[in-house]
Amino acid sequence: MRRISVLAGTGSSVHRRGEGAIILENVRAVSKKGPEMTEVSDAIRRHHQELLSEMESRVTALMGGEHDDDAQRLHGFLESELLPHATGEELHLYPAVEPLLAKEAKSTSTMSVDHEFIATYIDELGTIAKALKVASGAEREALESRAKGLAQAVLAILKLHLEKEERIYLPLFEKELSDEEQQAVLAGMHQHL
Numbered sequence: 001m002r003r004i005s006v007l008a009g010t011g012s013s014v015h016r017r018g019e020g021a022i023i024l025e026n027v028r029a030v031s032k033k034g035p036e037m038t039e040v041s042d043a044i045r046r047h048h049q050e051l052l053s054e055m056e057s058r059v060t061a062l063m064g065g066e067h068d069d070d071a072q073r074l075h076g077f078l079e080s081e082l083l084p085h086a087t088g089e090e091l092h093l094y095p096a097v098e099p100l101l102a103k104e105a106k107s108t109s110t111m112s113v114d115h116e117f118i119a120t121y122i123d124e125l126g127t128i129a130k131a132l133k134v135a136s137g138a139e140r141e142a143l144e145s146r147a148k149g150l151a152q153a154v155l156a157i158l159k160l161h162l163e164k165e166e167r168i169y170l171p172l173f174e175k176e177l178s179d180e181e182q183q184a185v186l187a188g189m190h191q192h193l
């Protein structure tokens with residue numbers, strides 16, 4: 001049976017299965033529910049959970065290399081379920097939320113959520129790296145598998161996050177702020193390096 005590897009440097013099918021599951025477990029672990037849930041927002045959250053759950057089982061199947069058509073099945077799900085969900089949000093949810101974000105001055109908070117996810121993954125990776133110093137055998141294999149899954153997750157988030165900063169924030173920053181204001185921001189950022 002031909003296996004399709006989407007993760008560079010992966011080992012056995014067991015490793016691949018583990019990695020797919022880990023990425024989504026972590027996404028769930030840092031997701032938070034608001035205290036003021038309405039019937040509609042609850043429905044949207046539940047739909048997200050369904051999408052995640054379906055995605056998890058399809059990624060797990062693909063990582064495990066159990067069927068030749070797992071990639072096709074995953075693609076079919078993404079095309080028929082995830083993309084229409086995104087289109088619906090673009091056309092209806094986002095226009096409804098945009099003025100609210102501006103009103104509440106929260107338009108950068110989605111980027112802060114990215115930072116929160118990245119920090120969570122870095123923490124976990126640190127814990128694994130420490131454990132790997134003394135681990136051996138099956139425990140070592142499991143830890144390495146988790147590390148690979150986390151590395152892939154951080155890479156995917158980082159690519160998207162940097163693209164958003166460079167495509168949306170920096171053009172506004174360049175256009176609307178004076179050289180002095182830009183320098184002051186840079187100086188502030190350098191204090192944290």
Ligand SMILES: [Fe+2]
Nearest residue numbers: 048085086089
């Ligand atoms: Fe969504």
Ligand SMILES: [Fe+2]
Nearest residue numbers: 111115161165
């Ligand atoms: Fe950032």
